[in-house]
Each structure stands twice: as structure tokens, then as C-alpha cells.
Amino acid sequence: MANDDKQFVTEITPQQEDFSRWYIDVIKKADLMDYSPVRGCIVFKPDGFEIWEHIQSELDRRFKETGHRNAYFPMFIPESFFQKEKEHVEGFNPELPWVTEAGGEKLEERLAIRPTSETMIGHMYQKWIQSYRDLPVLINQWANVVRWEKRTLPFLRTSEFLWQEGHTAHETEAEAREETMQMLEIYRDFVENFLAIPVIMGQKTPSEKFAGAVDTYSIEAMMKDGRAVQAGTSHYLGTNFAEAFEIKYLSRDNTQEFVHTTSWGVSTRLIGSMIMVHGDDRGLVLPPKVAPKQVMIIPIGPPKTRDAVVALSDQLFTELKKAGIRVGIDDRADVRPGWKFNEYEMRGIPIRLEIGPRDMENGVCVLVSRISGEKKTVELSNLVAEVKALLEQIHQEMFERAKQFREDHFYSVDTLQEMKDSMEEKRGFTLAGWCGSEACEKKVKEETGATSRNIPFKPAEVKHTCISCGQAAKHTVVFARAY
Amino acid sequence: MANDDKQFVTEITPQQEDFSRWYIDVIKKADLMDYSPVRGCIVFKPDGFEIWEHIQSELDRRFKETGHRNAYFPMFIPESFFQKEKEHVEGFNPELPWVTEAGGEKLEERLAIRPTSETMIGHMYQKWIQSYRDLPVLINQWANVVRWEKRTLPFLRTSEFLWQEGHTAHETEAEAREETMQMLEIYRDFVENFLAIPVIMGQKTPSEKFAGAVDTYSIEAMMKDGRAVQAGTSHYLGTNFAEAFEIKYLSRDNTQEFVHTTSWGVSTRLIGSMIMVHGDDRGLVLPPKVAPKQVMIIPIGPPKTRDAVVALSDQLFTELKKAGIRVGIDDRADVRPGWKFNEYEMRGIPIRLEIGPRDMENGVCVLVSRISGEKKTVELSNLVAEVKALLEQIHQEMFERAKQFREDHFYSVDTLQEMKDSMEEKRGFTLAGWCGSEACEKKVKEETGATSRNIPFKPAEVKHTCISCGQAAKHTVVFARAY
Incomplete structure (x- = not known):
């Protein structure tokens, strides 16, 4: 495997x-x-x-x-x-x-x-x-x-x-x-x-x-x-x-x-x-609110307990579906769980639900978060609430991570060389002053490959000199290379 | 007016x-x-x-x-x-x-x-x-x-x-x-x-x-x-x-x-x-299940009671809306109720809800069906259920009327002349035998303007001779002029 x-x-x-x-x-x-x-x-x-x-x-x-x-x-x-x-x-x-x-x-x-x-x-x-x-x-x-x-x-x-x-x-x-x-x-x-x-x-x-x-x-x-x-x-x-x-x-x-x-x-x-x-190197990471499947159920364990575990999995499937959760189940016997884990991670499904014979005996199952990889054992009697809470938590975590990433890649710059470095080595957005002239904007683009993204309503900092001509800045602008 | x-x-x-x-x-x-x-x-x-x-x-x-x-x-x-x-x-x-x-x-x-x-x-x-x-x-x-x-x-x-x-x-x-x-x-x-x-x-x-x-x-x-x-x-x-x-x-x-x-x-x-x-000569008649507005509320009565009636109308609006009914209200003071009645009839809104000062005192309102014009006085305490029942009734009535119309305009014919008359004077569909040849189908079209609509799974009657050539019919076909 x-x-x-x-x-x-x-x-x-x-x-x-x-x-x-x-x-x-x-x-x-x-x-x-x-x-x-x-x-x-x-x-x-x-x-x-x-x-x-x-x-x-x-x-x-x-x-x-x-x-x-x-x-x-x-x-x-x-x-x-x-x-x-x-x-x-x-x-x-x-x-x-x-x-x-x-x-x-x-x-x-x-x-x-x-x-x-x-x-x-x-x-x-x-x-x-x-x-x-x-x-x-x-x-x-x-x-x-x-x-x-x-x-x-x-x-x-x-x-x-x-x-x-x-x-x-x-x-x-x-x-x-x-x-x-x-x-x-x-x-x-x-x-x-x-x-x-x-x-x-x-x-x-x-x-x-x-x-x-x-x-x-x-x-x-x-x-x-x-x-x-x-x-x-x-x-x-x-x-x-x-x-x-x-x-x-x-x-x-x-x-x-x-x-x-x-x-x-x-x-x-x-x-x-x-x-x-x-997304990450394992594949997609889908926000729970738009994921076609929010939860994928994967029954595990040896052949002798398979029927019972699959039957319970079907019950959990029905219960989650009724609660309005978009849920799938992969109970194929000829595909190994490890393959399935990778497959649904790659597809970015927010939660994997694992259940095996011992879980069944204990009235629990394991929820695995796609974003953090954390595993949580939860009571089956409280499954819907646990899944809903975890979906919400995953959403929050995804937002916070993306925000942190943006903060880590957001640079205040004062020269075109600094801006260029921020684009190429440090890969991120830059905040710079701009005098308002089209010529200066054009020069920024030519020298750094960055275009003005927008003049933010709430800049983290107010810049006072134009990054291009050095004159007084009229605006503080976010510059970045863009798709 | x-x-x-x-x-x-x-x-x-x-x-x-x-x-x-x-x-x-x-x-x-x-x-x-x-x-x-x-x-x-x-x-x-x-x-x-x-x-x-x-x-x-x-x-x-x-x-x-x-x-x-x-x-x-x-x-x-x-x-x-x-x-x-x-x-x-x-x-x-x-x-x-x-x-x-x-x-x-x-x-x-x-x-x-x-x-x-x-x-x-x-x-x-x-x-x-x-x-x-x-x-x-x-x-x-x-x-x-x-x-x-x-x-x-x-x-x-x-x-x-x-x-x-x-x-x-x-x-x-x-x-x-x-x-x-x-x-x-x-x-x-x-x-x-x-x-x-x-x-x-x-x-x-x-x-x-x-x-x-x-x-x-x-x-x-x-x-x-x-x-x-x-x-x-x-x-x-x-x-x-x-x-x-x-x-x-x-x-x-x-x-x-x-x-x-x-x-x-x-x-x-x-x-x-x-x-x-x-539709009819007064305008659209919309099936309740697709009507953008299913109910239109029109407050009526003299100026002195207007404020109270409009206030109650707003309450009814909110109540119906909460119940998932698509409801509108026309409380314009400068437009006469008669004009409004015509307008919303023309627009095909299934139910008109009229309420005036006397209705208010009695805790009732009047529902008017677009399709039949029937008026029904209903208790405000039971409004949502009454509206839902009437919408369902209107749907049924629309279906039955359309079915009756179709039955009244469905003719079994044996000659091309009969078929032509059915198209032109009696305006309807015809049921006729067809031998299966394209030539006969073409001749029907040329002489009557009708095309074969389909070979019904359940014809009202089985026809035995081809309407065009008089040979044995292979199929019983619905012929009509078509959009």
C-alpha cells in the first residue's frame, strides 16, 4: 500500500x-x-x-x-x-x-x-x-x-x-x-x-x-x-x-x-x-459550504466484520443526508482504505468519516479534517451535531490560514527593486505609494511585472511617496502580479 | 371606473x-x-x-x-x-x-x-x-x-x-x-x-x-x-x-x-x-406552482379606515410570506381597486385577496380565484391553510378545464376532408389511421396543414385504415397543426 x-x-x-x-x-x-x-x-x-x-x-x-x-x-x-x-x-x-x-x-x-x-x-x-x-x-x-x-x-x-x-x-x-x-x-x-x-x-x-x-x-x-x-x-x-x-x-x-x-x-x-x-500538495481543499461532498464515509476493518460495518455506515449515510449534509460513501470491497483516503483527500472533501468494528462496538466513529489532518473520535449518538460543528470549524480554519498566508506575504515597499523582489523571491502583494500618474503606474508594471490591484479602503499603512517618481503619493496602492 | x-x-x-x-x-x-x-x-x-x-x-x-x-x-x-x-x-x-x-x-x-x-x-x-x-x-x-x-x-x-x-x-x-x-x-x-x-x-x-x-x-x-x-x-x-x-x-x-x-x-x-x-380574454392565467406571485393582497374601503386596513394587510402579507407563499401587496392609495383587480387578473395571479373594514371587524377576508372568478370568505385565523388549499384547487381546476377543452376538440376522422374541417372550423387534434408510408404522411400535410404529432401510447380508439391511401393502418396517429 x-x-x-x-x-x-x-x-x-x-x-x-x-x-x-x-x-x-x-x-x-x-x-x-x-x-x-x-x-x-x-x-x-x-x-x-x-x-x-x-x-x-x-x-x-x-x-x-x-x-x-x-x-x-x-x-x-x-x-x-x-x-x-x-x-x-x-x-x-x-x-x-x-x-x-x-x-x-x-x-x-x-x-x-x-x-x-x-x-x-x-x-x-x-x-x-x-x-x-x-x-x-x-x-x-x-x-x-x-x-x-x-x-x-x-x-x-x-x-x-x-x-x-x-x-x-x-x-x-x-x-x-x-x-x-x-x-x-x-x-x-x-x-x-x-x-x-x-x-x-x-x-x-x-x-x-x-x-x-x-x-x-x-x-x-x-x-x-x-x-x-x-x-x-x-x-x-x-x-x-x-x-x-x-x-x-x-x-x-x-x-x-x-x-x-x-x-x-x-x-x-x-x-x-x-x-x-x-489547495495543497495532496490536492484540492474544498470550502465546506461549496464542496459537492462534505463528508465521505469509509468503512474499514477485516472481511469478517465487513457486512456489519457497511450496514452501520449506510445508516450513518442516511442520517447525515437527512440532516442536509452532502455525504458520500465508498464501501467498495476491492479497493483498499489507504487508496480511498488518498483519493478523497486529493478531491478535497472536508471530512472523512472512518468507522471500523471496534468503533462500532464503542458507538463511535472517527472524523478526519482535510485541512488539518486532525482526527476526532465522536459519539454516534451525536454525529450530526459533531459533523456540523466540524464543517464550521474547517471553514474558519481555512479562512484563518488563508488570511495568515496573506499577511505573511504582504510587503510594504519603498523602491521598485524592493517591489520586484517581493514579487519574485518573496511571492506576494506589495503596498506602495502612488502619485496618481499613469506613467508611474506603467513604469511599475514594466519594471516589476506588477499591476495596481486596487486602492484599498483600509490600507494597513499609509504610504507618502510615489514608488516610481518619488513625488508625494496621492494614494496607497496594492500592487501584485495577477492572473 | x-x-x-x-x-x-x-x-x-x-x-x-x-x-x-x-x-x-x-x-x-x-x-x-x-x-x-x-x-x-x-x-x-x-x-x-x-x-x-x-x-x-x-x-x-x-x-x-x-x-x-x-x-x-x-x-x-x-x-x-x-x-x-x-x-x-x-x-x-x-x-x-x-x-x-x-x-x-x-x-x-x-x-x-x-x-x-x-x-x-x-x-x-x-x-x-x-x-x-x-x-x-x-x-x-x-x-x-x-x-x-x-x-x-x-x-x-x-x-x-x-x-x-x-x-x-x-x-x-x-x-x-x-x-x-x-x-x-x-x-x-x-x-x-x-x-x-x-x-x-x-x-x-x-x-x-x-x-x-x-x-x-x-x-x-x-x-x-x-x-x-x-x-x-x-x-x-x-x-x-x-x-x-x-x-x-x-x-x-x-x-x-x-x-x-x-x-x-x-x-x-x-x-x-x-x-x-x-390564458383567457382577460389575460394570463398562471398555474399556481410557477406563478411569480401566487396571491395579491388589495386593501379596500374608504380613506378613513385605510390606515387600519393597510396595517392588517401588511400583517397578512408577512404571515403568508413566512408560510412560503409568493405574495404581493398593492396598497397604493392613488390607484382604484377596480383598476388593480383588472391589472392582476390580466397578469394571471391565481388568487386575489381583498380586505376591507367590514372584513376586518369580522376577522375575515375574501379570496377570489383567477380561473373561476369565485369568491370565498375565509377566517383570517385559518388564512394560510385556506390559501394553500385554494392554490391546489386552482391547479386542479386548470388541469381539468384544459383536459375538458382537449377532449372537446379531439376528433376521430376517416377522410382528409374531415381532418381539414377539424383543423379549420373545429380547431383541434385528430386521430387517424396511417399505413406507415412517408408519402401518405406528406399528403396529409399538404392537404390539411396537419403534421403527425405522435403515435400515442394509449389512443382513445384504434383506427384501422390509412386516412390517406385507405390501405390497412399500421398506426393510430394524432395529427394536428403545430407551433
């Missing part, structure tokens, strides 16, 4: 050796995805997709609680729509796929496949909104979108991906800004308390904001290789799209005014981030 | 005058959809989309209960994939939209946007399935699909639409056929017991089956203009796609065998069918 185990483990490249290879090894071996024959598009296999289903269902609940409703807009966007908002077309044009023929005929106007839906939705809102009585409009859409990326990475950057995009319209700037912040806070709370990923909330610099936005806000997460992933964004779009699509309303003062709009989204990137934040 | 009401009602074209106009009037006025700037594509507005969400969530539950899991496959399908299954390409080619450029470059191979995913999924299953131990594969996908239709009709036939497509692979024909029938039965049960639409289960004739299937089965529903809608289909695909995509497995006997596959789907057409089956 020892040999098998070893061979098994070595199939995953260690994180320290090659983080990218580790990532690909893990998602393939854990059966979350497969490559497709179409460039940059992946297949979400059932375990990968189920993680997305749990993300969807929880976010959807939160959106509805805050008054949003779902709708669905066409994925085809006439070429002329993109021309209406100048920055928007510049930002997205290079990434669009074009439908030029359909139903056996060449189309008069090419149709883009949506990279995001501000333009189509702007066009519709113009028809729907007449008066302040029609406001606010609070709509969300779950959809597939396409951005023809040059370099792709499963989940994190794929040509077609799944996401939600909220689009709201309001009477006033103040109300739209409040909505923008509300949604950012929903994302933060969700990502931290559901995916156990600590994030940094802040505002994007002008060069990194959404094409067409007035202000873009983001939550940024640190992967285990020190790189950043933008885990969610929320945009205050001002009246930019309202002016481009003439979305006007009759105000309370009887004047025609442009609405103020917002948009906000998270995508299947969250799955990739979650894997890169929590 | 009488004038307002009249004007209001006349905005909907009566069904008898022009059924198609009635349909468009209703879906527009009830705010279920809007036309988009892209040919044949509609916007699902929140009330329309929420109906789909209820359909999704209930079907998804049933799919999972029967062991299926969701996955997601790319929507782009390389042109060469379609060439692999001859019938499939012939069936779908004329309707495909093609992506020919992306990311600023012309593509080497054109990409179709999926009209259905047998080919892409076949390609993946070939990689995933090696041995009988990998079988069955039971996967479902919720997705958007595109068929570039010449004539479109909101919900019923749109270029882009939403659906689910199940794709399964099995060791044996028997098992695959069992799956095909299981899913058809799930559709029947769902459509009848959730959407209150009675359907006819049966097998499609060869000319009407899915392109690439061995056998196609369907459930067919009768609209109020006597036309048919195919409400769901389930296909036994034999080894056709397995051979085209080389999906082989190592059998229990150690031989290489082709898998047997099935596919099955329902789409947003269900929304259109539901409207055409249940």
Missing part, C-alpha cells in the same frame, strides 16, 4: 516546484474540468459544475434579498451597439467573436457574442424607463459570456465562461453609488464567509477600471503563489451608458434626466481562485 | 378574433418579455424569467433525484463535428449561426453555436468512457441554444432560447430505452402536475423524429386555438452518435462495444404553451 500511496502522491506536482503545473494536475485529477476541442473553452464536469451551483444558489439568494430580480437578454449584440460607448468598444473590441453568417445567409450587420451586456441592456432600459416611477431597475442575469483571450487558464481565464452580471438604473448618483457599494460588500461577505477567501476591498486605478465605468471597485484575493485574482467587481457607470443609449427619465421636478447606472459581476473564476487559495 | 375598465379590457384582442394577436397582446401587457434588436431573439423580463426559474428548480430536483448531475459544455461547436453524424448535420445545418472571426482574426475552422449538444458531448464522452465501470453516464446541462428560425414567435420559437438537455450513455439498449422512457415520464408528470397542462405521450413518426435519433418520443399539448405544441422530447439515439464519435467501452465480457445514448430536453417553449393553454 505504501508504494501505491507514494506513486499516487507524486502524480501531483508540488506547489513549490511549479505552481501552474500543480494547479493543472489538481483540477484534472480531481475531475473538475476537461479541455474541449475549442480553443480556450473548458468543460465543467459535474464536480466542477456543482461548486458553481452552490455559488449560484447562495449569491442568487443574496441578490433577491436585496431586491434584485433575474432576467435574460440575448447573447448576440449588433456591432453598432459597441460603437455607442467609446471606451467600451476600445476595451472589448479586440476580444470579440463575430457571427457573420446564420441560417445559410451572410448577415447584414455582424453580431458579437456578449463579453458583457451593458450595451444590450442599455438599449432595453431606454425602452423600459420613462419616469422616476420606473426606478430603480434592479436586474441580474446569469449567463455565459465570451472573451477571446490569447492566454487561457482553466476557470481563471477561459474564452467562454459563466457569470452573473447585475445591471441597475437609478435616479441619483448617490443612490447608484450606494448600490455599487452594497454589491461589493455582498461579494466580500460571500467570498469570505462562503468560500473562506479573505479579500482586499478597494477602488481600481483609472487604467484598470472597467471600460466605460466612472469608478470600478474590486475585491482582490491572494493565491498561494502570491499572485492576485480579482474575485469580484462592482462599477459605478455614472451616466456614460445612459448618454450612449439615451436612457432618460422624467424626474420628480418634471425634467428629463439621464439615469445613473451600475453593473457588477462575479464569474467561474471564483472556482479557480478557491482552488489556488486553499 | 367603468369606462377605464372597458378601455383596459379592449386592449387585449379576444382569442376568438385573432388568437395570435391575443397571445402577443397578453405577453407584452403582462410584462413577460420584450422584443430585442436581434432578429428572433427576445428579452425574458423578470416575470417571464421567474416562471422559467420555477420550472428549472422543480425539474432540476427531479433530474437529481433520478441520479443525474449537471455539467456545462462549450457552446461553440467545430464545423467538422456536425459532419460526423449524417442525419444530424442535415437536420441542423440550415439553422446554424457561424462564428467566422474572433479576437481580430479569421478562424481556421468555422464554429457553430450549439443548436443542441450531442456532437460536443459525444466527443467528450469518447474521452471519458473506457469501461463498463464508467457507465452509465447521466449528465444534464442547462444552457442557451440557437436555431436561426425563419418564422419566430416569442417563447414558442425564438432564435436563441433556454433549455435543458440531458445526455446519457449506457451499456445496453434496454437500459438506454428505460432511461428514455423514464425521462419522458418525468416530463409528463411535471407538465401535468406542475404546469397543469394535460399531454399526450407517444412516439414520433420517422419523418418527425430528432435528426440522428433511432426513436423519438414526445409529449404533445393542445393550445386554445387547437394547435399542438411539442412540450418535451426524449430520444433513444441507439449507437448512432457512439459510432460517429467512437464512444466505445470495454464490456463485462472483455469486448469493445459502442455505448447506447439518449438525449432529452424541454425549453422555454413551456412558458409559451402554458400561456396558450390557460
Whole structure:
């Protein structure tokens, strides 16, 4: 068995050796995805997709609680729509796929496949909104979108991906800004308390904001290789799209005014981030709240007691399932427990439940935590409560570990050389002063490979000089290399 | 008020005058959809989309209960994939939209946007399935699909639409056929017991089956203009796609065998069918189980008692909501109750709850059924139970009415002239004998406009001669004009 185990483990490249290879090894071996024959598009296999289903269902609940409703807009966007908002077309044009023929005929106007839906939705809102009585409009859409990326990475950057995009319209700037912040806070709370990923909330610099936005806000997460992933964004779009699509309303003062709009989204990137934040050299470590299976039961012991142990295992399975816990059982007789232990560790299942003949006699079983490896013997009479408590504890522990990791890899820097070292040797995020000029931001990128992630709302420290030009800093910025 | 009401009602074209106009009037006025700037594509507005969400969530539950899991496959399908299954390409080619450029470059191979995913999924299953131990594969996908239709009709036939497509692979024909029938039965049960639409289960004739299937089965529903809608289909695909995509497995006997596959789907057409089956001249009539709002509370009475009545209405709202009932309240002071009554009738809300000062004194309120118009005074102390019972009763009544309508418009015919009359004057389905030849089926279509809907599993009567050639009938077939 020892040999098998070893061979098994070595199939995953260690994180320290090659983080990218580790990532690909893990998602393939854990059966979350497969490559497709179409460039940059992946297949979400059932375990990968189920993680997305749990993300969807929880976010959807939160959106509805805050008054949003779902709708669905066409994925085809006439070429002329993109021309209406100048920055928007510049930002997205290079990434669009074009439908030029359909139903056996060449189309008069090419149709883009949506990279995001501000333009189509702007066009519709113009028809729907007449008066302040029609406001606010609070709509969300779950959809597939396409951005023809040059370099792709499963989940994190794929040509077609799944996401939600909220689009709201309001009477006033103040109300739209409040909505923008509300949604950012929903994302933060969700990502931290559901995916156990600590994030940094802040505002994007002008060069990194959404094409067409007035202000873009983001939550940024640190992967285990020190790189950043933008885990969610929320945009205050001002009246930019309202002016481009003439979305006007009759105000309370009887004047025609442009609405103020917002948009906000998270995508299947969250799955990739979650894997890169929590995974280890043994494989996936799934946050309990999204794990397709939260508990895996493995009966152990010699053949002579097998039937009795399996029968009890089935009972425990039923009991946990009834309590709403996502539980699996692997009672195959021809596969050794050691193999199963490795397999389900690799798949990141939060709790392994072992039960053997002696446990049975004592009315107990053993719960093993995926994150810490700790074993706990618990009374069967209290099993549901113990499992629930341990799932919660694992979630907390995952969050705390990720937070500690981030703190350990967060550097306050004063020179470009220090920043570069922080990226390359120490692998992490850096906090630096910035004068606000695009030239300085560009120079940082050229010399260190880092981009500004955001201007954090609550920086750990306020920096006073620009890391690039040495002039007075206007902002304290988080810089990092990013996916 | 009488004038307002009249004007209001006349905005909907009566069904008898022009059924198609009635349909468009209703879906527009009830705010279920809007036309988009892209040919044949509609916007699902929140009330329309929420109906789909209820359909999704209930079907998804049933799919999972029967062991299926969701996955997601790319929507782009390389042109060469379609060439692999001859019938499939012939069936779908004329309707495909093609992506020919992306990311600023012309593509080497054109990409179709999926009209259905047998080919892409076949390609993946070939990689995933090696041995009988990998079988069955039971996967479902919720997705958007595109068929570039010449004539479109909101919900019923749109270029882009939403659906689910199940794709399964099995060791044996028997098992695959069992799956095909299981899913058809799930559709029947769902459509009848959730959407209150009675359907006819049966097998499609060869000319009407899915392109690439061995056998196609369907459930067919009768609209109020006597036309048919195919409400769901389930296909036994034999080894056709397995051979085209080389999906082989190592059998229990150690031989290489082709898998047997099935596919099955329902789409947003269900929304259109539901409207055409249940609606009336006052507007929508929504089945309680999918209605976005099941109850609308309308406080009535003079200004002096208004505050007290509204306060009580709020309490009832909270009570119903807590009980899991989807409830709304319209307590606007500046809109007359009569207008509200019409509005929510038009929107098809199953129950109107009226409460005024006298009701309040008596501890009662009035429930009004959308389908029958019956009013029932109920004790507030028993409100939740009364509402639940009435919702169930309305569902039953809707189903019975639709069934009665279908029976009243179902004709056994022996000549093509009789069939034509049944289509045009009597507006309905016909039952007729068919010899099994494609020529006869074609002649029926040419002379009557009717197509074979299916060969019902349980025909009301067995017909012995072919309606077209007069030879012995092989099958008893339901013929109708169809959407």
C-alpha cells in the first residue's frame, strides 16, 4: 500500500516546484474540468459544475434579498451597439467573436457574442424607463459570456465562461453609488464567509477600471503563489451608458434626466481562485459550504466484520443526508482504505468519516479534517451535531490560514527593486505609494511585472511617496502580479 | 371606473378574433418579455424569467433525484463535428449561426453555436468512457441554444432560447430505452402536475423524429386555438452518435462495444404553451406552482379606515410570506381597486385577496380565484391553510378545464376532408389511421396543414385504415397543426 500511496502522491506536482503545473494536475485529477476541442473553452464536469451551483444558489439568494430580480437578454449584440460607448468598444473590441453568417445567409450587420451586456441592456432600459416611477431597475442575469483571450487558464481565464452580471438604473448618483457599494460588500461577505477567501476591498486605478465605468471597485484575493485574482467587481457607470443609449427619465421636478447606472459581476473564476487559495500538495481543499461532498464515509476493518460495518455506515449515510449534509460513501470491497483516503483527500472533501468494528462496538466513529489532518473520535449518538460543528470549524480554519498566508506575504515597499523582489523571491502583494500618474503606474508594471490591484479602503499603512517618481503619493496602492 | 375598465379590457384582442394577436397582446401587457434588436431573439423580463426559474428548480430536483448531475459544455461547436453524424448535420445545418472571426482574426475552422449538444458531448464522452465501470453516464446541462428560425414567435420559437438537455450513455439498449422512457415520464408528470397542462405521450413518426435519433418520443399539448405544441422530447439515439464519435467501452465480457445514448430536453417553449393553454380574454392565467406571485393582497374601503386596513394587510402579507407563499401587496392609495383587480387578473395571479373594514371587524377576508372568478370568505385565523388549499384547487381546476377543452376538440376522422374541417372550423387534434408510408404522411400535410404529432401510447380508439391511401393502418396517429 505504501508504494501505491507514494506513486499516487507524486502524480501531483508540488506547489513549490511549479505552481501552474500543480494547479493543472489538481483540477484534472480531481475531475473538475476537461479541455474541449475549442480553443480556450473548458468543460465543467459535474464536480466542477456543482461548486458553481452552490455559488449560484447562495449569491442568487443574496441578490433577491436585496431586491434584485433575474432576467435574460440575448447573447448576440449588433456591432453598432459597441460603437455607442467609446471606451467600451476600445476595451472589448479586440476580444470579440463575430457571427457573420446564420441560417445559410451572410448577415447584414455582424453580431458579437456578449463579453458583457451593458450595451444590450442599455438599449432595453431606454425602452423600459420613462419616469422616476420606473426606478430603480434592479436586474441580474446569469449567463455565459465570451472573451477571446490569447492566454487561457482553466476557470481563471477561459474564452467562454459563466457569470452573473447585475445591471441597475437609478435616479441619483448617490443612490447608484450606494448600490455599487452594497454589491461589493455582498461579494466580500460571500467570498469570505462562503468560500473562506479573505479579500482586499478597494477602488481600481483609472487604467484598470472597467471600460466605460466612472469608478470600478474590486475585491482582490491572494493565491498561494502570491499572485492576485480579482474575485469580484462592482462599477459605478455614472451616466456614460445612459448618454450612449439615451436612457432618460422624467424626474420628480418634471425634467428629463439621464439615469445613473451600475453593473457588477462575479464569474467561474471564483472556482479557480478557491482552488489556488486553499489547495495543497495532496490536492484540492474544498470550502465546506461549496464542496459537492462534505463528508465521505469509509468503512474499514477485516472481511469478517465487513457486512456489519457497511450496514452501520449506510445508516450513518442516511442520517447525515437527512440532516442536509452532502455525504458520500465508498464501501467498495476491492479497493483498499489507504487508496480511498488518498483519493478523497486529493478531491478535497472536508471530512472523512472512518468507522471500523471496534468503533462500532464503542458507538463511535472517527472524523478526519482535510485541512488539518486532525482526527476526532465522536459519539454516534451525536454525529450530526459533531459533523456540523466540524464543517464550521474547517471553514474558519481555512479562512484563518488563508488570511495568515496573506499577511505573511504582504510587503510594504519603498523602491521598485524592493517591489520586484517581493514579487519574485518573496511571492506576494506589495503596498506602495502612488502619485496618481499613469506613467508611474506603467513604469511599475514594466519594471516589476506588477499591476495596481486596487486602492484599498483600509490600507494597513499609509504610504507618502510615489514608488516610481518619488513625488508625494496621492494614494496607497496594492500592487501584485495577477492572473 | 367603468369606462377605464372597458378601455383596459379592449386592449387585449379576444382569442376568438385573432388568437395570435391575443397571445402577443397578453405577453407584452403582462410584462413577460420584450422584443430585442436581434432578429428572433427576445428579452425574458423578470416575470417571464421567474416562471422559467420555477420550472428549472422543480425539474432540476427531479433530474437529481433520478441520479443525474449537471455539467456545462462549450457552446461553440467545430464545423467538422456536425459532419460526423449524417442525419444530424442535415437536420441542423440550415439553422446554424457561424462564428467566422474572433479576437481580430479569421478562424481556421468555422464554429457553430450549439443548436443542441450531442456532437460536443459525444466527443467528450469518447474521452471519458473506457469501461463498463464508467457507465452509465447521466449528465444534464442547462444552457442557451440557437436555431436561426425563419418564422419566430416569442417563447414558442425564438432564435436563441433556454433549455435543458440531458445526455446519457449506457451499456445496453434496454437500459438506454428505460432511461428514455423514464425521462419522458418525468416530463409528463411535471407538465401535468406542475404546469397543469394535460399531454399526450407517444412516439414520433420517422419523418418527425430528432435528426440522428433511432426513436423519438414526445409529449404533445393542445393550445386554445387547437394547435399542438411539442412540450418535451426524449430520444433513444441507439449507437448512432457512439459510432460517429467512437464512444466505445470495454464490456463485462472483455469486448469493445459502442455505448447506447439518449438525449432529452424541454425549453422555454413551456412558458409559451402554458400561456396558450390557460390564458383567457382577460389575460394570463398562471398555474399556481410557477406563478411569480401566487396571491395579491388589495386593501379596500374608504380613506378613513385605510390606515387600519393597510396595517392588517401588511400583517397578512408577512404571515403568508413566512408560510412560503409568493405574495404581493398593492396598497397604493392613488390607484382604484377596480383598476388593480383588472391589472392582476390580466397578469394571471391565481388568487386575489381583498380586505376591507367590514372584513376586518369580522376577522375575515375574501379570496377570489383567477380561473373561476369565485369568491370565498375565509377566517383570517385559518388564512394560510385556506390559501394553500385554494392554490391546489386552482391547479386542479386548470388541469381539468384544459383536459375538458382537449377532449372537446379531439376528433376521430376517416377522410382528409374531415381532418381539414377539424383543423379549420373545429380547431383541434385528430386521430387517424396511417399505413406507415412517408408519402401518405406528406399528403396529409399538404392537404390539411396537419403534421403527425405522435403515435400515442394509449389512443382513445384504434383506427384501422390509412386516412390517406385507405390501405390497412399500421398506426393510430394524432395529427394536428403545430407551433
